[in-house]
Amino acid sequence: MKKTLPILFFSALLLLFVFSPVFAQSAGPTPSDDEVNAVAKQLFCPVCENTPLDVCPTQACAQWRDLIRLKLTEGWTEDQIKQYFVDQYGARVLSAPPLEGFSWFIYIIPPIFLAAGVYIVFRAFRAMRKPVNAAVQETPVQTPSDDYLRRVEEELKQRK
Amino acid sequence: MLADFGYGVLVVTFLVSLFAILAAILGQAKKSQKWVESSRLAMLLTFPLTTLISLTLIYLLVTNDYNIAFVYEVTSRAMPTYLKVTALWGGQAGSLLFWSWLLSAFMTAVTLRKWDRDREFLPWVVLVASVTLAFFLALNVFYENPFTRFWQTFSGVQPATFRPAGAMPFTPADGNGLNPLLRHPGMIIHPPMLYLGFVSFVIPFAFAIAALVTGRTDDRWIRITRRWTLWAWLFLSLGLVLGGRWAYDVLGWGGYWGWDPVEIAAFMPWLAGTAFLHSVMMQEKRGLLKHWNMILIILTYALVIFGTFLTRSGVLSSVHSFAQSAIGPAFFIFIGVTFVVSIALLLWRWPSLKSESQMTSMLSREALFLLNNLLFMGILVICFWGVIFPLISELVTGAKVTVGPPFYERATGPLFAALVFLMGVAPLSAWGHSTLKTLGKAIFKPLLAAFLVMVAVVIYFFVNPRLVNEYLPYALIGLFVTISTGFVTLYEFWRASQARARAQNENVFLALWWLAGRNRRRYGGYTIHLGVVLMAMGIIGIEMFQTETQGTIAKDETMSLAGYTMTFKELQDFDLNDASGQPMQNVARAVVEVYKDGKMLGELYPRRDYFYDAQQPMTIPGVRSTLQDDFYVLLVDWQPISSVGATFKIYHNPLVNWLWFGSFIFILGTFIAAWPDQDPELAPVRARKNSPAAYLTGD
Amino acid sequence: MTEMTQDSPKRGVPLWAQILVWLGLLVLLGIVALGLNRAQQGTVQPGEIIPDFKLTLFDGYTYQEKTEISFSELRGKVVVINFWASWCKPCEQEAAGLEAVWREYQPGGEVVFIGIDYVDTEPEARGYLTKFDITFPNGPDLATKISQFFRIKGVPETYFIDRNGVLQYIQVGPFTSETQIRQQVDALLNQQ
Structure with missing residues (x-):
């Protein structure tokens, strides 16, 4: 966007001033957009909720991506960068809650419900298999091979 | 003034819906057909009235009357006329009105049907539908009046329904204009489709409640509402697909579905509704699962209302949310009342909803249907929990969390795959009884074909190694399941038309045509399944190989x-x-x-x-x-x-x-299944030998 | 969810299941009610006492030779808290004005301006501070804790707190003139 110029300017300025000691230690090649996006994909900016950082068009998100590029240039790893963002902005920047503290619940509850569901379905099976009316013999035994054709044909007759 | 006229009619409509409620209750209490008829007529009247209100608002929108706050918010002079019309649902107040309009249309349609055989349902259906309508109209009357005007007072310009003392009307020169993201053709049809889907689920729900209250808990209510449910489901599916297409075309993130809370809020009723569509078949054919069907239809309606609430109250923040609004508390009370009343009724009638027959085999179609429902419910639980968890987390720990795509994808992925697998197996197992042998026989040929295709796919990946990524094993499993399901379904069409061709001495294609015509629901259903198979292939492609x-x-x-x-x-x-x-x-x-x-x-x-x-x-x-x-x-x-x-x-x-192409087949299948018969409610009597006579009276 | 089937023909739902269902509904409605309440609350309101919070300042910024501000230490002073961000265009309109007013009041020692940088990246934030030559203490809103406490609806927002730590006035959106800022500060200074 048109706002990029000042950002580039400031980034360059700051690269020179603020980060020059760090920068000097591990000056790698400038990371490509793809490398930046690979990290950004996994982050969510609080300004535009529920939009991944790599595709978010706002100015704030553009700045975040520039920061990721900066950190990558400094030789930070993906995990270090993610941790940095968590420290700065809280766990909400991660695409899923981390496995710690209260957030355990998000991973525990669905399996519990699913297990309960399996149990209920299992019980339903058993309950339904118990004859409700012992006199009723539901399906007469047929030879399995012609079962299907018989069914279709029977239906055809019914629906004439 | 036109605005005053619009608001006046709005208030009258609200009163009419209140009258319908009152008359329905009186009719029931006094056992008076006159009152019941009166409530029916009142309900009939709501549609012309809401039409009048909506047309008034549309007229104001088209004629650039920026004195009206709503017109100012959603249109500007530069917008073409068709966008001004569709701006009706571009803002909170207008879309609530639009919702009421659609609902009253459906209510009118339902009152016009023949009620001879189920007179006792009538007052309760009127009651439930009118309560819902009255609620939505009340939101417009009391909180979000679309006819609010701007007034120039001493302290500045303020919007108000009635003229403040000493104020002059104020008309801005131009409007604010519709959110540009909503100026897309996809956005013009996407919301109405979703609303149609949401709204039409009110009707089956109303019948279910009527069945609970009257104690006529056979499957009559299901037969009456079967097609309503299918149409509701069709619109909901269309709404979701169009939303996806819109996202793909406009939002510019290379995808079609972002697991945004509001998307999920629309997806959840669809999940419950899909489970319902499947499990009602078991009640119709075998008299099973009556409790469960009640739970499902109540759940679907609850999710419709809950989803609407989440989107509009500001509880969830999302790209889709409407602006901050005062309707939250009113909505909350409505939800609370709906939930409590439905659950109380259900618990009360629980004993009379007992199953009529029994399950015969673990591999029976019923068992597979139960599994299908279990999987849909599993996905629903994951979605619901993912949407609600950030709320709980913020309340408990004070820290916000994001529940994004990775959570949903990992949690629901296996369940979706299992569903596709079931989709392939389920139609093969005969009603009530099947053995591994029959199953194996039916599945052998399509499986062989799928296996051959998979060999080709693997060879393709060998030839193009740059396509290989870490998802490949999952993709191969997914593709195998999808492709075999596709073949199995096609084979099912083939076998059936062959059988008929032989029996009737016809051409196979003609036989297929007749078969589909005779048993629309089954072959429509299979067509939908084929659509899902194609969609699944598209999804595997973009999700795993993008x-x-x-x-x-x-x-x-x-x-x-x-x-x-x-x-x-x-x-x-x-x-x-x-x-x-x-x-x-x-x-x-x-x-x-x-x-x-x-x-x-x-x-x-x-x-x-x-x-x-x-x-x-x-x-x-x-x-x-x-x-x-x-x-x-x-x-x-x-x-x-x-x-x-x-x-x-x-x-x-x-x-x-293939995702879009599959959606098309999917919608086509729904059309086949939902297309009205001569008498949609007269279904063949369930092939059961020992049906109690009481259950047959309705048929 | 409740159970799907019942074993014996005329039995109702067991009591424990009923209790479970109602309890579940109650919890769900409770959560939604609390969430709704939170969503409807808006920002903290004038008249509320602002409890203590800590702000770590950007490098190069200090308050009384310390690199961290505790809000409780500011009792007895009029406090102006400004939420801003470097990506926020309207913030730039008021930045110079805020700084100018701060320089007027700084010598008196009775007023403290604090800038809180909301969801921002450090390099750009520093660029912004340099660009407008901002000297009053500024720090990042780590983990968005402070903004969540104030329940801000956006940036810029400015909170005026009197000597007793009571919030008196909120400016949502940028100031249009320096006078506007001065008026509020003076009103608080003249309170006692």
Whole structure:
């Protein structure tokens, strides 16, 4: 966007001033957009909720991506960068809650419900298999091979 | 004044719906057919009234009456007329009115049916539907009046329904304009479809409640509402698909579904509704699962209301949310009352909803249907929990969390795969009884075909090793399940038409046509399944094999991705002006040429529009679409003055078109299944030998 | 969810299941009610006492030779808290004005301006501070804790707190003039 110029300017300025000691230690090649996006994909900016950082068009998100590029240039790893963002902005920047503290619940509850569901379905099976009316013999035994054709044909007759 | 007229009619409609409620209750209490008839007529009257209100508002929108606050918010002079009309659902107040309008249309349709055989349902259906309508009208009357006008007072301009003392009407020169993201053709049909889907689920729910209250808990209510449910489901599905398409075309993130809370809020009723559509068949055919069907229809309705609430109350923040609104508490009370009453009724009638027959085999169709329901419920629980968890987390720990796509994808992925698998198996197992042997016999040939296709797929990956990524094993499993399900379903069509062709001495295709015509629901259902298979292939393609790259290139430089090469030719940066010469939007439009294997395929025009009135950008991709893959280019950034270059983001989305093509088949199948019969409610009597006579009286 | 089937023909739902269902509903409605309440609350309101919070300042910024501000230490002073961000265009309109007013009141020692940088990246934030030559203490809103406490709806927002730590006035959106800022500060200074 048109706002990029000042950002580039400031980034360059700051690269020179603020980060020059760090920068000097591990000056790698400038990371490509793809490398930046690979990290950004996994982050969510609080300004535009529920939009991944790599595709978010706002100015704030553009700045975040520039920061990721900066950190990558400094030789930070993906995990270090993610941790940095968590420290700065809280766990909400991660695409899923981390496995710690209260957030355990998000991973525990669905399996519990699913297990309960399996149990209920299992019980339903058993309950339904118990004859409700012992006199009723539901399906007469047929030879399995012609079962299907018989069914279709029977239906055809019914629906004439 | 027209605005006063509109508001007046709105109030009258609200009163009429209240009268319908009262008359229905009186009719029931006094056992008086007169009152019941009166309530029916009142309900009939709501549709012309809401039509009048909506037309009034549309007239105000089209004639640029910016004295009306709503008109000011959602339209501007520069907008074309058709957009001004559709702006009716572009804001909170208007979309609530639109909702009421649709609901009253459905209510009218339902009152016009023949009630002879189920007179006792009538007052309760009227009651439930009218309560819902009255609630939505009340939101318009008391909180979100679409006819609120601007008034000039001493302290400034303020919106108010009635003229404040000493105030003069105030009319701004131009309106605010609709959110640019909503000015897309997809956005014009997407919300009405979703609303139609939401609203039409009210009818089956009303019948279910009527059945509970009257104690007529046989499957009569299900037979009556079967087609309603299918239509509701059709609209909901259409709404979801159109939403996905809109996201793919406009939002510019290379995808169609972002697991956004509001998307999920619309998806949840669909899940419950789909489970319901399947499990009602077990009640119709075998008299099983009566409790469960009641639970499901109540759940579906509850999720419709709950989803609407989440979207509109500001509880969830999302790209879809409406502005902060005062309707939250009212909505909350309505939800509470609905939930409590439905559950109380259900618990009360629980004992009389007992199953009539028994399950015969673990491999029986019923058992598979139960599994199907279990899986749908599993996905629903995951979705619900994912949506509600950030709320709980913030309340408990004070820290916000994001529950994003990775959570949903990992949690629901296996369940979706299992569902596709079941979809393949279920139609094969005969009602009530099947053995491994019958199953094996039916499945052998299609499985063999699927296996051969898979061998071809694996060879394809050997030949094209650059496509291999870490998802490959999952993709192969997914593809195998999908393809075999597809073949099994096709085989099912084939076997049935063969059987009929033999029996009737017809051509196979003619036989297929007749079969589908005779048993629309089954063959419509299979068509839907085929659609899902195709969609699943598209989803596997884009989710597991999507690649992307981003880079800045100068003019005549190239970028490559997945065998495609793209050359940047030109960039145009210009303003579009409205009729009066005012700049409306800035357009940056790039021209790129796409090549594959050295052959030019054509030009694409990715662009970014910036809307001055809404201060919002909109990214429109350039897409080259084939059955094999989509080449999807976004213009991310550019240098306005110099010709330094532009930044592009390219996505390669394999197979994604199958998703849209599959959706089309899916919708077609729903049409086949939902198309009205001569007498839609007269279904063949369930083939049961020992049906108690009471259950037959309704049929 | 409740159970799907019942074993014996005329039995109702067991009591424990009923209790479970109602309890579940109650919890769900409770959560939604609390969430709704939170969503409807808006920002903290004038008249509320602002409890203590800590702000770590950007490098190069200090308050009384310390690099961290505790809000409780500011009792007895008029406090102006400004939420801003470098990506926020309207913030730039008021930045110079805020700084100018701060320089007027700084010598008196009775007023403290605090800038809180909301969801921002450090390099750009520093660029912004340098660009407008901002000297009053500024720090990042780590983990968005402070903004969540104030329940801000956006940036810029400015909170005026009197000597007793009571919130007196909120400015949502940018100031249009320096006078506007001065008026509020003076009103608080003249309170006692």
